[in-house]
Amino acid sequence: MSRRLSLEVVVDIFWVVLSGGYVAIAQTYPPDSRLAPTVAGGTALVVGLVQLLGNLHGGLRRVTHGAPASTPERSTETAAGSSDDRRQLAAIAFTVGLLVGVYVLGFLVGIPLFILLYFLFLYRRGWRFAVVSSAVVLVFVVLVVQVLGVHLPNGLIWDSLVG
């Protein structure tokens, strides 16, 4: 089974499990509250089952996977070239790292630090580029705070130090 098809089957199974669980949880709510979730979740469950069957039964593929000429090329392939899975995973990891960074260190430290580390280690552009980019982003974040009056969180470390 090709890698894309196996990912599809996994996602289709996930659809069925998710929507089944969704409908089951919805039944614990009062009648008026469960109506819309039951309709939406039930629709997703039925269509999800059809989608899953389409991977196994050729007759359903036109409905579940479109006509062969209309099926898009691998969505990760574009005119710019194919998107490397490992690079995407690295980008996701760094994004999660940014999330952890702003949670622990706050926006004013976490974001510039992310930019600095990104251009030093992930997409290497040298010290100067990294520092200038980091400074520009810091100025932007400060502007947002000042102009919009938004209080950005200081982070776990700062909050625990201040008490």
Add this chain to the structure above:
Amino acid sequence: MAALWAGLVALSDPHAILLLLVGMLSGTLVGAVPGLGGAVLMSVLLPFLYQMPVVPALALMVAAHASIYFSGSTTAILFNAPGAPESAATTIDGYARARTGQAARALGISAAATTLGGWLGFVGFIAAVPLMLFFVTLVHPPEFFLLAVLAIVLIGQLRSASVTKGILSGTLGFMVAFIGYDPIDGVQRFTFGQLSLYDGVSIPVVALGLFAVSEMIHLYGTNRPIVADSTLDFGAKGWSEVMRGVRDVFGHLPLVVRSSAVGIVAGLIPGVGGLAANFLSYGLAMKTSRHGHLFGTGVPEGVIAPEASSLSKEAGSLIPTVALGIPGTVHTAILLSAFTILGLTPGPKMLTTNLPLVFTMAWVLAISSLLASLIGLGLAPHFARLTRLPGPILAPFVIVLAFVGAYASTTDLFQVIALVAFGVVGLVMKRLGYSPPAMMMGFVLGGIAERNLHLTVQIFGWSFVQRPLSDFLLILIVGLIVARVVPRKRVPSVALGLPPGPTGGPLR
């Protein structure tokens, strides 16, 4: 006519002109920051309205709101990151066009279509005022619900490989929309005790995650610029491309008028406007076009349709807002707060004793859309250069923008976690041929659909099928689903002047 003229004369006050310009500039700047958008800006401006005269205050609010659309579309076109959630529909063909090296042209289309749509909305507003009260009584809960489903089905056909994937995308959006407090009984649903989920997931967070974050992760993976052909010279061709985009709009005037009409009508119907109008006009354009199957590859109509409805829907939504006190969009909901601060009471009285004030707001909408687009057009070729930067250089900046925007709009760090989660969801959806726009649509319309489903069951039961308008919508929905499975005759992409993709077919 006297009231129309009086509304314009009221703007001749220097204070009003100054605040109109301030509102326009702030809207243009804020609109370019993904996740912030008109609602955030208008909320921030509210405290400044105290002690302000009525006309300048309304000029500030309406101008700020009207100006976010073009700059929001700029980021949508250049980075697939809608500056305002309403610009999500523009990302579909706008970004695809930018990736062919014609970002300046797409920006020219956006500016011209937004302005023309705004002016048509203004004309429609004037014409609709006397008809408003009759029209809104035609649409009842069953039609509201079916309109929401219709919007999902229309959009589910965009960039989804199949009928089932389109429907699944839309229902996933509905399922996410039902997280949080139930609007009927106030019951917490699917929150699992998490305080941050009591109000559900925020619209900017879903939009930024599905469109901006997912695209930036994908772009990093390609390690190439947004525009594949780096030999394209924006410097020499920028302005001519912008004007080419403007000519595209004037070459599709019937589409502009149709899309503006959709926007006005959607704006008139309380609660349906906003994002729904843009996607509805996009879907309608796709269905009525001779080469609808090429939508999503960068066709001009795919940018013209949502852009033309952007401001016209705001003009339409002003009518139920001022006449009934029922906001058509989230922005007019904030405008209602402004009315309260300024001592204005929406209702039939607004359309009689305060009619010049109502027309003043419409004039501000029209004038600021024109000015914002002119300023935007001047900057468009320079904005377009950004698409030449390698993806891995752009990606972290846009992701940071998304993080800041997500937090600024919600002041909740949990929503930033949701942003990343939706980014991954969007990436997987695109990889497997699902439709992020349909999911976005389902999410936005989930609340409307639920409220009206509940009312339909309570008031009409199954007898709603006896309503002609409901029957029409039902037939339309079923027909669209069935038609998706039937093969259609194709028009070669070269006939549209679109460059072929790597395999000779249209770009995806």
